[in-house]
Amino acid sequence: MTFLRYPSPRYFSQCSRRFSTPIKVAIVGTGPGGFYTAHHLLNKSSADKVIHIDFFEKLPTPFGLSRYGVAPDHPEVKNCEEFLTNLMKHFKLSSSSASASALKQEQRHKVRFLGNVEVGKDLKLANLEKYYNSIVLAYGSTSSDNKLSIPGSNLPGVIPARQFVNWYNGHPDCYKKGEEYIPPALEKIEDVTIIGNGNVAIDVARILLADPKRHWAQTDIAVDAEKLLEQSKVKNVRIVARRGILESAFSNKELRELLELKDAKFLPLSQPELLQVLATKKLDRVAKRRLSLLEKYNNTLETTSNKDKRTWSLEYLQSPVEFLAADNGKLEATKFVKNKAIDDPLLPGQIAPTDEHVVVKNELVILSIGYQGTPIGGFEELGIWFDKNKLHNKGGRVLLKKSAGENDANLTYKKGWYTSGWIKNGPKGAIATTMMDSFDTAENILKDLTNGNYIQVDDGQDILESDELPKEKEIVYWSNWEKLNEYELEKGKELGKQRYKVCNKQDMLNVCKA
Template sequence: MTTVLSRPLRIGIVGAGPAGIYAADILTKAGSGQLPVSIDLIERLPAPYGLVRYGVAPDHPRIKEIIKALRRVLEHPDIRFLGNVNYGSDLKLDDLRRHYDAIIFSTGAMDDRDLDIPGVDLPGSHGAADFVSWYDGHPDVPRTWPLDARSVAVLGAGNVALDVARVLSKTAAEMLTTEIPPNVHAGLLANRATDVHVFARRGPAQVKFSPLELRELAHSPTVDVVVHPEGFEFDEASLQLAQTDKQVKMVMKTLNAWVGQEPTGKPHRLHLHFLENPVEILGTARVEGLRTERQELVGDGTARGTGEFTEWDVQAVYRAVGYRSSHLADVPFDHRRHVVPNAAGRVQDVDGQQVPGVYVTGWIKRGPIGLIGHTKSDASETISCLLEDVATLTPAERPDPDDVTAHLDGLGVRYTTKQGWDLLDAHEVTLGEAQGRARVKVVARDEMVRISTQP
């Protein structure tokens, strides 16, 4: 244990979302305090919290409550936050090895999974992840969004699909009670959508959205939820799920209450279609429609095509078919599964051999599945492996924490800190107080950095 006998174990965690913060928290508690650690959370954005800040819909403030727990972890004296630092340019893998005894990548999954159907590249065909980043005020996406379609298709049957459909259906005035920045409010004011159609390729018992997400669709005073009876079907496996799975049972209770109900005359309608598989996005110069194939359940919960096709008159399509991670420079990557190959968090090379001192946790490790509870247990597994390896880790050449910041200073990187995040957080809260809101999010990266680094 030569790396920890004379000084704290130096750990660099790349990615300051829930996965990275949970890993840091577990490390500080390792060995009931018998193993001193010094941890840097390295984040490419100026602010921490990852998808909790930039992936949760702004009208879900209860989910954002997790930030309170994450904030408490960042207060730990052995954890340092370094924001606005880009892995691959500001810090490369060799740099990290020089400054840390071990490195954990927790960079998550921010890109849209591919959907291989004709027309997917037409103007008006959007990835849901890009739209979510826009309405969540991500600093690295355009400030405007085209919302000129009156009829919109959302492809997918998960919580992100419902988030996108709900934001497209609600009025800008309803969203103004949230933390959305001014550019998002202005964009939603211009939204012309009156009908939003959500298409699920399997049946109602196989959808992946949560009961809470589903019920929230009906909370808007301006939106009628329409569950179309066509495709509202069950096979033997579906009926068994509805009887034995609590989540499915709650979803079915809500859907059964809505199915077949006529719209009440509200200005917007949110349609749910089941057993409709998107096969082509139609149009020449831009999206002009969507073609789906009716599916049928085959008894085990899976579905097959019937050869019956329907064309839907829509002018925009949002693809909410899942997230995927991106390749990290100098780190092995499985381009089929879009994860870093690993064994319980230990990174493996192309030959299946462990890459010494390099670990992963979160979605970059296991793929974009699971909730916060899964993220915690996932981090525990990775940290357990790291701790087992402590005696074999190669000691960092320059473990002094000041050496990392000196490196960044030498490159002219305007990195942010926990103290800087406190300044930005307070600034956003003050902006919100002036409008009777919890906060108003600052969008521009330069402004975020300026506020975070002011004297």
């Protein structure tokens, strides 16, 4: 006979406490990585779990990359913001119920937004462990840029795409009073080279090529950017990549959008043989579509109606080796080395430089060669493994830094710590990719909560009732953001725009507390 071994009364006591007391989760960052993780946690948790989430955002505004990275003429992509808005609508903890005692009274999911709070500066990272059972780092990977270490890279006409995107999207970093970002003098520039050919490069090209009044005036583009674009003298934009057509990092949707732009003319490829070679290869559906798009527009005849249009081109198998200055010290041209593709099925996409060079006239170069993640102050203290611009993790579970000689088989998770979004896997992939990846992180959090693998905290403590945050800190709650949101939408309506973005941080705070 088999006897069943029943759990002890102590076990039931522990389980009861575990699931009757709310699980408290801190999410650092309110971009797609953060709010998709929260959505999955709240909607997929079992009925015996109550989850309270605090979002920490260093800006007064939510939505991260969606608000400040998506092109102004792609409002449909920003529809993802409804995920966070709906969470706040259904689970928001009202300001009148912000105390720890109120949190315990009503046993259901709750969400708070704590904007204008920079974790690592305003709030010590390690101190989150006093108040939260689980901590999710979802603060993105767009605060720094990849660099080109070639002669002339410090010339004033060579700028990172990140700064340019932040400027036209109204990011507060570009609109600090007294130290505003100085955009390129587009009213004096005719030739622009964009190095890199991902979706950001295509967005930047569209910003420079499209008619400001017809294309941009109705969007939420920053008003300062719109005004400068109206004065722009840009005539030609070149998008240059070091590898071939199949290795293009942009999506077919972005390519088609630029090809169909009425305000600019696509110039035929300077290397038409690249298309001929691809026509003989076996391609997947995505590659076939890209090839057909390029073939269609590569054969477009010059007409009287498009002779005065701005022009743009795609250049392949070229790598920059030097930025050249004129006698006045300003950028004048860029020198490229021509590459050749290595025809080896075991090394797809590999290239090698040739002895041939080409010099291209340009007064502005925009580097669209990727972003870098940066650590939050306090990683070293906590032993969190961050190096080579990467927050090391496995399935979203943050890993502890390896000791000397330790191999990958002995990696250790940092209990209760997770990561989501671009800081998890690097700045790549569309928002839809981020969503699925964030769901994976959330699923692992839920598994760990079920197994009791989380940080033990004092149930009665609430971070807003502590001395962790500076007393003078102006915290932006969701109700404050709603004031700013309403103001931007109303002013945008007056101007015939989707939204008028308030760009200066202090101006945002003034509207929030009005």
